[in-house]
Amino acid sequence: MLLYAIFLVAIVAEAMTGAMAAGRRDMDLFGVCFVACVTALGGGSVRDVLLGHYPLSWVGHPEYIWFTAGAALAAALLAGVLRYLRVVFLLIDALGLVAFTLIGCNVALEAGHAATVVIISGLITGCFGGIMRDLFCGDVPLVFRHEMYASISLLVGLAYVVLRHFAVPEGAAVVGCLIGGFCLRALAIRYDWHIPKFVYRDKP
Numbered sequence: 001m002l003l004y005a006i007f008l009v010a011i012v013a014e015a016m017t018g019a020m021a022a023g024r025r026d027m028d029l030f031g032v033c034f035v036a037c038v039t040a041l042g043g044g045s046v047r048d049v050l051l052g053h054y055p056l057s058w059v060g061h062p063e064y065i066w067f068t069a070g071a072a073l074a075a076a077l078l079a080g081v082l083r084y085l086r087v088v089f090l091l092i093d094a095l096g097l098v099a100f101t102l103i104g105c106n107v108a109l110e111a112g113h114a115a116t117v118v119i120i121s122g123l124i125t126g127c128f129g130g131i132m133r134d135l136f137c138g139d140v141p142l143v144f145r146h147e148m149y150a151s152i153s154l155l156v157g158l159a160y161v162v163l164r165h166f167a168v169p170e171g172a173a174v175v176g177c178l179i180g181g182f183c184l185r186a187l188a189i190r191y192d193w194h195i196p197k198f199v200y201r202d203k204p
Helices: 002-024 029-051 063-077 079-110 115-136 150-165 170-191
Strands: none
Touching: 002 029, 002 063, 002 079, 002 115, 002 170, 029 063, 029 079, 029 115, 063 079, 079 115, 079 150, 079 170, 115 150, 150 170
């Protein structure tokens, strides 16, 4: 129930960030809603297709489309105000990243997949919406360029798998990973932590 509540808040926030990204590319309202829905629901859809987990989350719960499209239109109307809430969105996004990761891990666990697949399922759920948003907006995905984001998703997934392996109750494992993952992401934002980059240039 806790994860579901966070999930609903997170998809609304992610949809708004997708809408803002689309607005920066001068898209019409259809484009804004499309990018918003992809940002919020794309990771879970990719996961479900790869795992053969049907129906897709938004097919089983069509209200998710209305939530995300409505959030996109609200973002378009309130764009002037939302730019002052950047820190709030970053913190909600941090919580959403962890929640999406745990939801993805649970889907793979319930299907009986191996630990590696469980962790990757969490990563896909947590990160692929943002990757697709950036690709549709013509950018190199942020997750590949700058912040500790995908790495945190991997750590959360790994921690969750380890806790469940040692028979830690699901509720305790979820709460522990939520708190730990959120704090790690918040610290990464605050102190600009990032993983090493590979920079290569051909000599002229």
